[in-house]
Amino acid sequence: MKNKGSLIKIVIICLTVAVAVLFVTAPCRSVDVKDVVAKGLPKIIAIGSGVGTYYYVLVAGLGRMTEKYLGVKVAPSRTTGSGNVVELMLAGEIQGGIIDPDVGLYCVTGQVDFKGKPAYPVRAWLQSVYIDYDILVRDPQIKTVKDLKGKTVMLYARGSPFHQRMADATLNAYGLKPSDLKALPYDSDSECISSLKTGKIDAFYGGGAYPGSSWVDLMRGDRNVRILHIDDEHMAKIKSENPFIFGATIPGGTYPNMDKDIQVCADRCVHVAHIDLPDSFIYEQTKMVWEHFDEFCAYHPRIRSMYSAKDVKFVNMIYHPGAVKYYKEIGVWGPEEDKRQAELLRQAGVKR
DSSP: OOOOOHHHHHHHHHHHHHHHHHHHHSOOOOOOHHHHHHTTOOSEEEEEOOSSSHHHHHHHHHHHHHHHHHOOEEEEEOOOSHHHHHHHHHTTSOSEEEEOHHHHHHHHHTOGGGTTSOOOOEEEEEEEEEEEEEEEEOOTTOOSGGGGTTOEEEEEETTOHHHHHHHHHHHHHTTOOGGGTEEEEESOHHHHHHHHHHTSOSEEEEEEOSSOHHHHHHHHHOTTOEEOOOOHHHHHHHHHHOTTOEEEEEOTTSSTTOOSOEEEEEEEEEEEEETTSOHHHHHHHHHHHHHTHHHHHTTOTTHHHHOOGGGGGGOOSOBOHHHHHHHHHTTOOOHHHHHHHHHHHHHHTOOO
16 A cells, blocks of 8 residues: 555554454443344354454454444454455355455356356445555656556566456556566565666556555655556446446646546455345444444544445445345435346346
8 A cells, every 4th residue: 555654554553453452342332132133133243354454443343333233243353365255255154354346246256266166155235445556657758558568567566466457457458468568566665666766667556545645755756757547448448347447536636746637447345244144234234334434434544535335336246135225225226236236146146
């Protein structure tokens, strides 16, 4: 992500620990067990939370709220990525987690890495964590993605299959392959920034949430650094072949060297639930988040800008029926979402 400084890391670690302690030790308002049983709610669920990550904070916060308002205990479970989450859900060891949208789509429809496998019991219920993917350059002769041909580009973040998929999709829309570039992997945004400043590379492909302080500092220090715009024609091609990607607009003035709006690729990570969790529980949990959204936002400063009920339109995954019921009630789920849901169910060969 873009805020990689040591101070930010310390703040995030402290916040994570604080929330974890609060989640484990702080008392919750009691809920009558009889009410829980009457509503058909489970007594406890295990949710994949990562290890000491931003996701852990989200799971801890949601867990505390779920126990407070629904009387259902949430046990954070150590996970090592989206693939691990869905495999544990298939095995019945956990009942939910936070995953990348490509894994959420493909594990259910049996595509790409999941070809030939049974449909996974993974359903979306809450869309989150908006991430934009930016191509930063400093050579004024590089005006579009097409101009990256033959250039040295830090293209992939190590250990991130989704990042690689996003980069490949962008290149493919412009008729390029990684082999057409001098493509390099990288470990951190700071490595990319340093390499761009010193001329070691011509560009890099980074992900984060605007406005990123690292991007601001880089562009303020070098007026030649820019983010490449992806026009509507090429974005349409990217989206047609990668339905989990959408176009996001970074407003003009967001960064020092950017007077006009630009379009970049983006995605939203997704909270998922096992299809066997009762519809009544997922309905109540979805409702809980949005009716107590201010409380949820208190768990992390980025939540308010990253979550929106209206963003169901951006998530190309099968939604849990309980969540669909709530989103229809508040008017953000309409005919287009019904059509998408029906098509994905058809592709997966399942009824719900």
